[in-house]
Amino acid sequence: MNLVKNLNRSLAHLKSILALILLCWCFSANAQKVGLGAAGSKPASAAANLGIDPANPKEFTIAEVTVSGTQFLDPNSMVSISGLKPGDKIRVPGPAIPSSIRRMMDFGTLNDVEIIATKVEGEKIWLNIHIKERPRLYKVSFSGIRKGERETLNDKVKLIKGRVITPTVIKNTQLVIKKYYMDKGFYNTKVKVLQIPDSTRGQATLNFTITKGKKVKIEEIDIQGNTAVSDKILKRKMKGTKQKRIGRLFNPSKYIPKKYDEDKEKLIAYYRKNGYRDATIEFDSIKNGDETISIVMKIDEGTKYFYRDITWSGNYLYTSAYLGERLGVKKGDVYNPEELDKKINGIPGADVSSIYMDDGYLYFRIEPTEKAVEGDSIDVELRMFEGKQATINRILLNGNTKTSDRVVLRELFTLPGQKFSKTEIINTQRQLSQMGYFDPEKIQINPIPNQQDGTVDIEYTVEEKPSDQIELSGGWGGYIGFVGTLGLVFNNFSLKNIPNRETWRPLPSGDGQKLSLRFQANGKQYQTYSLSFSEPWLGGKKPINFGVSLQRTVYRMTDPRSFYNNLGQGNGGLSYRGGYFNNGITLSLGRRLKEPDRNLVMTHSLSYQRYRLDDLDIFRIGYSNGVSNNISFNTTISRNTLSDFQFPRNGSNISLSGTFTPPYSAFRKKTFTDKTDTYRWVEYHKWMFDASYYATITGKLVLSARTHMGFLGAYGDKVGYSPFGRFIVGGSGLAGQGSFSLADQDIIGLRGYQDQKVGPQNEQGFPASGGGIVYNKYVMELRYPVSLNPQATIFILGFAEGGNNWGTYKEFNPFDLKRSAGVGARIFMPAFGLLGIDWGYGFDKIQGEQKRSGPQFHFTIGQQIR
Secondary structure, three states: OHHHHHHHHHHHHHHHHHHHHHHHHHOEEOOEEEEEOOOOOOHHHHHHHOOOOOOOOEEEEEEEEEEEOOOOOOHHHHHHHHOOOOOOEEEEOOOHHHHHHHHHHHOOOEEEEEEEEEEEEOOEEEEEEEEEEOOEEEEEEEEOOOHHHHHHHHHHHOOOOOOEOOHHHHHHHHHHHHHHHHOOOOOOOEEEEEEEEEOOOOEEEEEEEEEOOOOOEEEEEEEEOOOOOOHHHHHHHOOOOOOOOOOOOOOOOEOOHHHHHHHHHHHHHHHHHOOOOOOEEEEEEEEEOOOEEEEEEEEEOOOOOEEEEEEEEOOOOOOHHHHHHHHOOOOOOEOOHHHHHHHHHOOOOOOHHHHHHOOOOOOOEEEEEEEEEEOOEEEEEEEEEOOOOOEEEEEEEEOOOOOOHHHHHOOOOOOOOOEOOHHHHHHHHHHHHHHOOEOHHHOEEEEEEEOOOOEEEEEEEOOEOOOOEEEEEEEEOHHHOEEEEEEEEEEEEOOOOOOOHHHEOOOEEOOOEEEEEEEEEEOOOEEEEEEEEEEOOHHHOOOEEEEEEEEEEEEEEEEHHHHHHHHHOOOOOOEEEEEEEEEEEEEEEEEEOOOOOOOEEEEEEEEEEEEEEEOOOOOOOOOOEEEEEEEEEEEEEEEEOOOOOOOOOOEEEEEEEEEEOOOHHHHOOOOOOOHHHHOOEOOOEEEEEEEEEEEEEEOOEEEEEEEEEEEEEOOOOOOOOOOOOOEEEOEOOOOEOOEOOOOOOEEEOEOOOOOOOEOOEOOOOOEHHHOEOEEEEEEEEEEEEEEEEOOEEEEEEEEEEEEEEEOOOOOOOOOOOEEEEEEEEEEEEOOOEEEEEEEEEEOOOOOOOOOOOEEEEEEEEOOOOO
16 A cells, blocks of 8 residues: 555656656747746746746637747738737647747748747736847858959859848858869868858848868779779770879869769769679779879679570561661670660661651650570560551741741641651751751750640740851051951841831841841952842742842052152052952852752852953953953752751761853854953853761760862863863962952862962962862861850861862872861851861972971951862
8 A cells, every 4th residue: 555655656746847847848949938927037937927837737818919029020920920829729838839939940030039928817818929030141252262263153152132041051052162162173172151240230241261272183093893894994984083194184183073973974884885784883982182082993893794685576567577687786796775775766767766756656665674684695675565656736836036937837847747757857956957047956846745636746946046147357458458348147037027127136037038248348459249138938838049149349459669659749549550340140049859868959050240350460361451251050969967057066068069151162263362352251161069077976076077179171272271260279268358259269278378379379479370270178177166155156176188279180189288287266156157266287388389388377257168
């Protein structure tokens, strides 16, 4: 019996202790104070003053809830968040108050919360919520770094003025700063933060003190466990993680954690490409020194696997033998899932999926499954679902804010009513890129299947880019005066919208027509004017390109000595020594062919040029006065499959053209008495061949290979080879001061050599007889893009090229080349077109010179064809 009494007594004491603990917990949640009475008084005495016994909880009805201490927050919102509202019944002490405090603290903007009972009358209680808000951000400052870095970090951290400063905000900002510097090789960067409060405004300044330290280099990369693949090959695959060595310039040995993680994935991907399906990195560790680190990595290569049996299931339209031949994977080949997937789905027009998806089987799919693994052999089953054919229902077009819908839709190869075709979608994407109106990187194609009715909608999303160009250049040409060029090219012009002022941006646009104006002047000595217009879809139903262009050239020869002589006599000015004047018009008509390839375009043009020589022998053949007429017909067939206009990564562009004048001399029986009579009617036939090929070697590195050839022919010996239409080779390939394109001359650049200097020369160092009659040129370039932004496309290049120019066919030798090599850069800006600079070194001597050409700088403007 005594045992029971003692036990009851002990339980009573235990209840008192638990009640006291519960009371403390109820009045203190998350280290926040809960008072019953005036703020700052002790809770127990405050409760006693209000008649509340902490040991005996009592139920009260909330009469009123007030809020104090707010600066930025709305008091009504705080009451709502607290969950305490008049009329609610709460137990004091009890769980309602601590729960309310937790809810308010979870809101994230408060630094402290205190709930105080200000008055108690009977069963009613008055509560006041006293809060202390977290400070708001006034500004962010950085110490220990340069001004330029501070501006960059401001963009990186993106802390907006007025934001609530929380520990999470501070910690995340420190991590962002550390990551930024770690990505630049400062692995030991330390970031300290100082919060400077401004209590009067409830704001604070965050100052981040950054100690970058020195860049951490990789002293050693120790790879262990590899037997099938050498250390050298594996380290070569780690593009962003390189071991320190003398002479490493382009791939510095900085340690960047992000790139290191990427390189580890590349190593495993390389192993799996070579059949090591189970390859893993068992462990890796970083040994950190003051300025260097060492990496230790252990690889488990596993077994090298090979294909044994490849079987097909679910195929009804095509036999397994045919599909296997198209797949191109045989028994004994190295097991490579990535390559297998590419041969199934990744080679447009040449993979297995193209067989089905080019015939409308949109829902077709193949699932490669490892059926058995025995030793080093794997059996793979290709499980197929052929599905049904899908027909294109609708074409949806988004993003063309400037270009008319019909201009885009007429270029599509996927039309409503046709069967779905994967290859045609890819061809359409390339066609949209070649238009030049849209950013090639932003073109998106989204097939939207409708399985219920067996149709598919195709959504094309494009983003307009500036396509108009301004060519503006100038300089001072000594006594001649200002030398300048002004060119305007509107690549998306609209003739019919001229009355519609809303389409003027700055000229009417949106119909895909091209308007080009160009003016070049070298004072009074040289001026050329040109105006051209083209409509790519004449009549609007078929891709028939109609073009018209007008040209005028004026070239006056002056005596520079007369400027100073006349100036001394008080006359001033230049003495006129002769002139060349040319007016011409060209009409062209081109059509996109269907057979054998719709990438083929055939263009015909008819041109009339009238030349007048006024006491000026431009060819240096004794023909200095007279009028020459040139009526020529040109036929060009070309095929363009380039992926992009500004920076093509793959594809080719091939062109063959022939230009013919009537053989006037064949119809004239009398002999020609003088040069004026001989060249009254210009006659020749000219053949030009140009081919360009582009291919991506690895990553963004692109190979460009080009070849160019030109041949000028005569109809007979009566006139011989015409001085008109010849070839000028050397230099930048630009027509300008000292390199004018006169009398149908074709100017071809050859870097590493001076303008006009490659080929036959006369005693004065000018092209003999107006230039060569046969030339060839070969170019090899490696290109790497620095920026593919449509606003400024920039790429650098290294080149090797060779070419030559001959005055007779007897001398012609396609292997006798003037060779050069060098580096260069190109920048394309929509407002100015393509600008370029090259440094080339010519390895050979040109005619009349005793030493090799040596180093040359060249500046280019515009897209160079040859």
